[in-house]
Amino acid sequence: MSRSLKQVAVLLVALLCLDPHGRVGSAPICAHGPSGCHVPSLADLFDRVIQHSARMHSLSNDLHSEFEQYFLPSKNHIGKIYRKCHTSNILTPNGKENAQKLAREELTEVILKLLMAWRDPLFQLHQSMADQQDFNSFSSNKALEMGDMAHELRKGVEKVAEKMRVLGMLGNSVTGLSAAEAMLPLSESGEAMSDYELLYCFRRDSNKVQNYLKILKCRIVPEHDC
Amino acid sequence: MRNSGAVLILTFIAKLILQAAGVSPPGKPRLTSCRSPEKETFTCWWEPGGDGGLPTTYALYYHLENSETVYECPDYRTAGENSCYFNKNDTSLWVNYNITVVASNALGKNISDPVEVDVVYIVQPNTPENVKAVVVHDEQGPFVRVSWEKPRTADTRSGWITLIYQIRVKQEKDEKWEEYDAGMQKYYNVFSLHPDKECMVQVRCKPDHGFWSEWTQTTYVKMPNYIPRERSLWILITIFSIFIVLILTWTLNVKRNSMKLCLLPPVPGPKIKGFDKQLLKSGKTEDIFNTLVIQGFPPTTDYENLLVEYLEVYDNEEQELVLEGKELSEDFMKSKSSSDNDSGRGSCDSRTLLLEKCMDGREGSGSDQHQYSQHGETSWASTESSESQGAEPGSPESTDGRAKTWPVVFPQPHHHYPVGAVKPAYHSVPEILNQLSPHATPSNYHQLHHQDIPQQELRFSKSACRHSQSYNQFNLDGIDTPAPGVPPLPSLEYVEVQRVNPENMLLLRPLSDPNREPERSDCTGEDYSKVKVVTSHNILLLQRDTSHQCVDDYSQADQCTTQQPPHPCKPAVHQWNSVMPQEGMRVMGNGYVDSTVLMPSF
Numbered sequence: 001m002s003r004s005l006k007q008v009a010v011l012l013v014a015l016l017c018l019d020p021h022g023r024v025g026s027a028p029i030c031a032h033g034p035s036g037c038h039v040p041s042l043a044d045l046f047d048r049v050i051q052h053s054a055r056m057h058s059l060s061n062d063l064h065s066e067f068e069q070y071f072l073p074s075k076n077h078i079g080k081i082y083r084k085c086h087t088s089n090i091l092t093p094n095g096k097e098n099a100q101k102l103a104r105e106e107l108t109e110v111i112l113k114l115l116m117a118w119r120d121p122l123f124q125l126h127q128s129m130a131d132q133q134d135f136n137s138f139s140s141n142k143a144l145e146m147g148d149m150a151h152e153l154r155k156g157v158e159k160v161a162e163k164m165r166v167l168g169m170l171g172n173s174v175t176g177l178s179a180a181e182a183m184l185p186l187s188e189s190g191e192a193m194s195d196y197e198l199l200y201c202f203r204r205d206s207n208k209v210q211n212y213l214k215i216l217k218c219r220i221v222p223e224h225d226c
Numbered sequence: 227m228r229n230s231g232a233v234l235i236l237t238f239i240a241k242l243i244l245q246a247a248g249v250s251p252p253g254k255p256r257l258t259s260c261r262s263p264e265k266e267t268f269t270c271w272w273e274p275g276g277d278g279g280l281p282t283t284y285a286l287y288y289h290l291e292n293s294e295t296v297y298e299c300p301d302y303r304t305a306g307e308n309s310c311y312f313n314k315n316d317t318s319l320w321v322n323y324n325i326t327v328v329a330s331n332a333l334g335k336n337i338s339d340p341v342e343v344d345v346v347y348i349v350q351p352n353t354p355e356n357v358k359a360v361v362v363h364d365e366q367g368p369f370v371r372v373s374w375e376k377p378r379t380a381d382t383r384s385g386w387i388t389l390i391y392q393i394r395v396k397q398e399k400d401e402k403w404e405e406y407d408a409g410m411q412k413y414y415n416v417f418s419l420h421p422d423k424e425c426m427v428q429v430r431c432k433p434d435h436g437f438w439s440e441w442t443q444t445t446y447v448k449m450p451n452y453i454p455r456e457r458s459l460w461i462l463i464t465i466f467s468i469f470i471v472l473i474l475t476w477t478l479n480v481k482r483n484s485m486k487l488c489l490l491p492p493v494p495g496p497k498i499k500g501f502d503k504q505l506l507k508s509g510k511t512e513d514i515f516n517t518l519v520i521q522g523f524p525p526t527t528d529y530e531n532l533l534v535e536y537l538e539v540y541d542n543e544e545q546e547l548v549l550e551g552k553e554l555s556e557d558f559m560k561s562k563s564s565s566d567n568d569s570g571r572g573s574c575d576s577r578t579l580l581l582e583k584c585m586d587g588r589e590g591s592g593s594d595q596h597q598y599s600q601h602g603e604t605s606w607a608s609t610e611s612s613e614s615q616g617a618e619p620g621s622p623e624s625t626d627g628r629a630k631t632w633p634v635v636f637p638q639p640h641h642h643y644p645v646g647a648v649k650p651a652y653h654s655v656p657e658i659l660n661q662l663s664p665h666a667t668p669s670n671y672h673q674l675h676h677q678d679i680p681q682q683e684l685r686f687s688k689s690a691c692r693h694s695q696s697y698n699q700f701n702l703d704g705i706d707t708p709a710p711g712v713p714p715l716p717s718l719e720y721v722e723v724q725r726v727n728p729e730n731m732l733l734l735r736p737l738s739d740p741n742r743e744p745e746r747s748d749c750t751g752e753d754y755s756k757v758k759v760v761t762s763h764n765i766l767l768l769q770r771d772t773s774h775q776c777v778d779d780y781s782q783a784d785q786c787t788t789q790q791p792p793h794p795c796k797p798a799v800h801q802w803n804s805v806m807p808q809e810g811m812r813v814m815g816n817g818y819v820d821s822t823v824l825m826p827s828f
Contacts, residue, residue, distance in 0.1 A: 054434065061435070084292055094318045096266055096386045204320050207346055207435070211386070218385030225410060226385055 042163050043224075046217040049156045053213055056149040057206040063142050064199045085201035086193070087117045092208055099215050105170050108161050111212050114205050115154040122147035125198050146202075153209070169220060244333065250278035251334030255327045257341045261350045264379040265319065265387050265433070268312050268345050269305040272327045275336060282331040286310040291322035319345050349436035351389060352377035354412075354429045359447040362415075370395075370447055373413040374429045377439070389431045394441070397449075398424045422451040 040048070090113050093099035099107070126143040164170040193201070218226035244250065253275025262268035274284065286299035299310035323345070327338040357374040372393055380387050393414050394403040408414045408429075419425055425448070428441040478485060 057435070092320070094320055095314070096381065096384070097314070099386075100384065204344075204346075208320055214385035214388065216385075218383065222383075225388075226383055 042160070042167065043217075043221040045156070045160050045163055046213070046221055049153065049160055050210065050213050050217060052149065052153050052156060053206065053210040056146060056153060057203070057210050059142055059146045059149065060199065060203040060206045063139065063146070064203045066139060067196050067199055085197075085204070086121070087114060087201065087205055090114060090117065093212075099212060100219075104164070104216060104219065107212055107216050108157070108164075108170065111157055111209055111216075112154065112161070114209055115150055115157065118150050118202060118205065119147075119154070121193075121198055122150055122202065124192075125195060125202075128195055157213070164220065248279050249333060252276060252278045252280075252282040252329040252331045252336050254336045255284060255329045255338045257325060257327055257338055260325070260341070260343045260348050261437075262317075262345050262348050263350065263352050263377075264381060265346065265349050266314050266381075267317050268343075268348060269309055270299075270312075270325060270341075270343070271305070271309045272338065274308060274329060275338075277329075278331055278333060280331040280333060282329050284308065285328045285330070286325060287328065288323050288325040290318065291324065317345055321345075347435065349387070349433045351380050351387070351431055351433060351436070351439045353439050353442045354391060354431050355442075357427065357429050357442050357445045359425070359427045359445045361447060361450060363450075367417075368419075368421075368450055368452060370416040370419060370425060370427070370449070371413060372416060372427050372429070372445075374442070375412060377431065380431075380433075388434045390434070391429060391431045392438075393427060393429045395419075396426045398426075403428075419449050421449050424448050 090110065092110055092114070093102055102110070122143070126140060126147050129143045130140040161170060255272050255275045257270060257272045260268055260270040270286065272284065272286070274282065286302075287296050288299070289296045297316075299312075300316050301311040301313065302309070304311040321344065323343045324340050325343060326340045329336045329338075354374040354377055357372065359370050359372045361368050362371050372395075374391070376382055376389060380389055382389055388410065390410055391408040391412065391414075392405060393408055393416075394405045395416050396403045397420055406414060406416070416425075416427075424446055427445045427447065428443075430439045430441045432438045
């Protein structure tokens with residue numbers, strides 16, 4: 001009897017571990033307030049988030065160049081037919097003035113929208129990369145890491161937004177993003193995008209996120225590095 | 227049909243004419259690069275392909291991704307010749323530009339290959355500005371502080387662009403630049419510059435994803451002439467050397483004694499066995515001298531005669547060590563048993579029986595002389611048995627060429643020293659004589675017993691049927707002549723043992739014996755002969771050996787051995803059947819016995 005119980009317990013644990021979406025939630029930095037705990041300032045939070053986005057972008061850059069090097073022998077620019085990225089629906093400022101014209105809340109919202117839009121496609125990307133034999137495990141690991149980073153970054157930006165709201169810097173116009181915001185990476189024709197296209201689009205979007213975050217930071221906490 | 231054909235022909239002819247005239251449509255232009263200095267505007271440059279001899283115009287067209295609308299370059303002038311400048315309004319980030327250049331002249335046009343550009347990835351900032359290098363004097367020495375400013379066009383304040391800087395430094399007469407990364411800061415301290423030299427500095431910058439800018443103009447700064455007071459280094463060196471000196475002193479102190487031994491080796495003191503040092507210390511001279519005096523030693527009268535008999539000692543198959551009487555002591559010196567504990571031996575080996583070099587007088591009874599010489603000979607004989615070496619039976623190698631000394635001398639039949647024993651292999655003369663003297667009885671035939679000669683080889687010098695002119699026996703009667711027929715021999719001569727009789731007596735014969743066969747040298751290679759059988763009378767029958775040169779020897783040996791004494795063999799055979807110990811000579815080892823031994827000594 002005990003043996004079967006053990007087996008059941010093991011199975012349960014395994015199931016929990018195998019759940020792809022079952023991520024371990026990180027403990028909050030300071031659960032019990034300021035008692036002996038260093039509460040990070042908004043500047044620190046911004047720094048962390050910006051660093052994170054920089055790492056994410058460099059990962060995407062690496063993967064993209066790997067793809068280009070090994071899987072697209074033809075550097076023929078004419079041959080490149082880019083379908084629209086699925087995030088092209090999201091209105092993003094395409095210049096400095098445009099970005100500076102946006103309010104903080106809108107900018108934050110854009111960032112969050114972008115990150116949200118990439119949650120599922122990155123997971124799909126990792127899955128398809130892992131399935132294909134062409135990729136070595138290193139690349140598929142990178143894709144997985146990239147997906148995780150996007151998720152972490154989203155959480156971080158949400159925290160920053162929360163902090164800003166607490167500090168009164170943000171109005172209440174920033175609404176929580178619902179699951180309906182998540183978009184599927186379907187092109188206009190309805191076909192799923194290829195891995196290369198996904199990588200191409202994500203590289204660009206991660207660059208956008210990094211830039212917007214920097215602008216936001218220097219607008220809100222302009223003390224250093226600005 | 228005809229018209230089109232005619233048109234074709236006409237155009238062809240026209241081209242030929244034009245080519246002959248040297249004009250042609252323009253060559254294909256090529257877009258070389260597009261760059262954005264601040265991520266807000268950008269410029270593209272192209273190179274013309276060749277104008278074909280006619281004035282050619284160039285036009286740049288572009289369209290954005292996923293849009294078919296073609297635009298022409300808004301500004302051909304700002305950036306110079308063959309360039310197109312896109313201002314802020316025309317620049318969109320994160321959008322692909324598809325750019326082509328068209329060259330056209332009177333005869334035709336030519337389109338370049340299209341180029342896809344995303345402005346975000348072509349950022350190359352301008353060089354940093356206002357580079358300053360100042361010498362700062364510090365207590366540890368002067369250094370150079372380089373400071374600069376960001377390029378004017380880059381907007382880092384709003385966070386739109388992030389720049390990281392790099393500086394490089396070169397001192398005069400250096401070949402290579404030294405590069406340092408300064409990160410996002412706008413100053414840098416350069417240390418480790420040589421004094422009294424001019425220093426060149428350059429700075430450049432790069433956005434986080436983009437290209438490095440050009441290096442700035444060189445900034446010069448002169449290092450002052452200073453003496454580096456590297457005090458800390460000297461302090462370290464001093465402490466370290468003191469430490470090492472301390473360690474050395476301590477080590478020397480600890481190893482004081484061994485150092486003394488090493489530098490001033492002790493002079494070996496005299497060591498005489500049986501001599502009590504305490505006696506010397508106690509100071510009674512009479513006692514001291516009494517201890518030095520050995521009763522009955524050295525042998526007196528016939529000492530000369532006996533002493534001069536020399537032993538021929540053979541070693542392995544290689545050498546024949548010949549011991550001369552006078553030089554015996556030297557030889558003995560060389561041959562020291564490892565079992566002897568004597569340290570610091572003096573010039574006279576304590577084991578030397580022939581102490582004539584060490585002793586002044588040559589007193590001693592004749593009997594002692596007998597013993598003495600016999601000691602020598604028997605010792606010689608026993609050397610090969612090499613107790614101390616513990617040679618295995620049958621192995622030819624027990625000695626390594628050294629003359630072995632000292633025997634197991636058995637003055638008494640019952641005085642058994644196990645020949646195989648290591649320790650009591652050697653006895654000094656006093657000991658032996660002490661042992662001898664109480665048992666000295668006249669008319670005793672003292673013979674040497676090689677008791678318990680174990681299964682070891684006895685090797686003896688080879689000279690079959692050589693005749694020992696001195697057949698030595700112990701005779702404590704003090705017979706003047708040791709044996710009949712022994713001629714007085716000159717003082718320096720070699721003796722060789724001819725045989726060992728059943729009573730384990732060595733029958734010797736001096737080497738200068740005229741009876742010796744001259745062809746001894748031929749047979750040196752044949753030191754050993756194989757024993758055929760031991761007869762009832764304890765005679766060893768030897769096998770004939772192959773060497774014909776030595777046949778004579780052996781044959782004589784055979785003759786001699788196979789016959790009972792006396793027999794017509796040249797050498798007189800000693801009557802040995804008077805006393806025949808039960809254990810006679812045994813076949814040793816693997817049956818090899820030196821054939822020369824078997825001959826009686828006369």
